[in-house]
Amino acid sequence: MRNLKFVGWLPLLIAGLAALTHADAPITAEQQAAFTPQVVLDELMAGNARFVSGQSTERDLTARIVQSAAGQSPKAVILSCLDSRVPVEKVFDVSIGDIFVGRNAGNVSNADQLGSIEFATAVAGAKLVMVLGHTSCGAVAGAIAGAELGNLTQLLSKIRPAVNAVEGYLAEERTSDNSDFVNAVADRNVAQTITRIRTDSSVLAELENNGDILIVGAGYDLQTGRVILLQ
Ligand SMILES: [Zn+2]
Structure with a gap:
C-alpha cells in the first residue's frame, strides 16, 4: 500500500520538477526570437512584482551556469545606476543569461555604453532597452551639489542638464538635501539618457523605429523595491 502511494505521487513529482526546470532554464534563441x-x-515588470512581494523564483544557480555556458540569448539590456542597493537581476527576478546589465554612477549615456547596448540588441538580439534610475541617487545628489572629484567631475557634468531642466521648485528647494527634488532630477536624468540613446545611436534609433526594440525609462524605489515605469 505504501509503495502504491509512492508510485502515485512519483509522476506528479517528476512533472513538478520538470515544470520548475523548464521555467527556470535560460532563454533559448528560439524563445528570444519569438x-x-x-x-x-x-x-x-511581473518579475519585479514577485521580487516586491517576496515571491522571487528559487533557482539552482549551479545548473544555470551549466545551461548557459554554451551561449546567450538575453531578452533585455538594462542601463542602471551603480548603486549597490539596486541589484538589477534580483530586482526583476531574473538570473544568469537572462539580461545584459550596463552600469555607471547616475546611469548616464556614453559611447561605450551605447556600443554595449548596440551589441546587446543588434548583435545579441535583446528586445528591450531600459534605463533604470532610482530614488535617493547619490550621483544625482552630487550633480545637484556641484561635487568635484577626479574623473567623477566629468561624469556628474552629464547629469547637470537634467538638474537645470527640472522646473517647479524654488531656488532654496533645489538642493541635494531635498529628496523630492533629487528624485525629480533622477527621473529627468533617465529621460535625458533615453534622448541621448536615440540621438547618439542611429543603430538603436532605427531598431526602435522598426519596432524591433522598445526603449523605456524606469525608476527603482529604494524604500519598496518597486520599479515604476516613466512616461
Ligand atoms: Zn544612483
Whole structure:
C-alpha cells in the first residue's frame, strides 16, 4: 500500500520538477526570437512584482551556469545606476543569461555604453532597452551639489542638464538635501539618457523605429523595491 502511494505521487513529482526546470532554464534563441518587446517588458515588470512581494523564483544557480555556458540569448539590456542597493537581476527576478546589465554612477549615456547596448540588441538580439534610475541617487545628489572629484567631475557634468531642466521648485528647494527634488532630477536624468540613446545611436534609433526594440525609462524605489515605469 505504501509503495502504491509512492508510485502515485512519483509522476506528479517528476512533472513538478520538470515544470520548475523548464521555467527556470535560460532563454533559448528560439524563445528570444519569438518575444515581442512588449512581452519582455511585461515579464520584467511581473518579475519585479514577485521580487516586491517576496515571491522571487528559487533557482539552482549551479545548473544555470551549466545551461548557459554554451551561449546567450538575453531578452533585455538594462542601463542602471551603480548603486549597490539596486541589484538589477534580483530586482526583476531574473538570473544568469537572462539580461545584459550596463552600469555607471547616475546611469548616464556614453559611447561605450551605447556600443554595449548596440551589441546587446543588434548583435545579441535583446528586445528591450531600459534605463533604470532610482530614488535617493547619490550621483544625482552630487550633480545637484556641484561635487568635484577626479574623473567623477566629468561624469556628474552629464547629469547637470537634467538638474537645470527640472522646473517647479524654488531656488532654496533645489538642493541635494531635498529628496523630492533629487528624485525629480533622477527621473529627468533617465529621460535625458533615453534622448541621448536615440540621438547618439542611429543603430538603436532605427531598431526602435522598426519596432524591433522598445526603449523605456524606469525608476527603482529604494524604500519598496518597486520599479515604476516613466512616461
Ligand atoms: Zn544612483
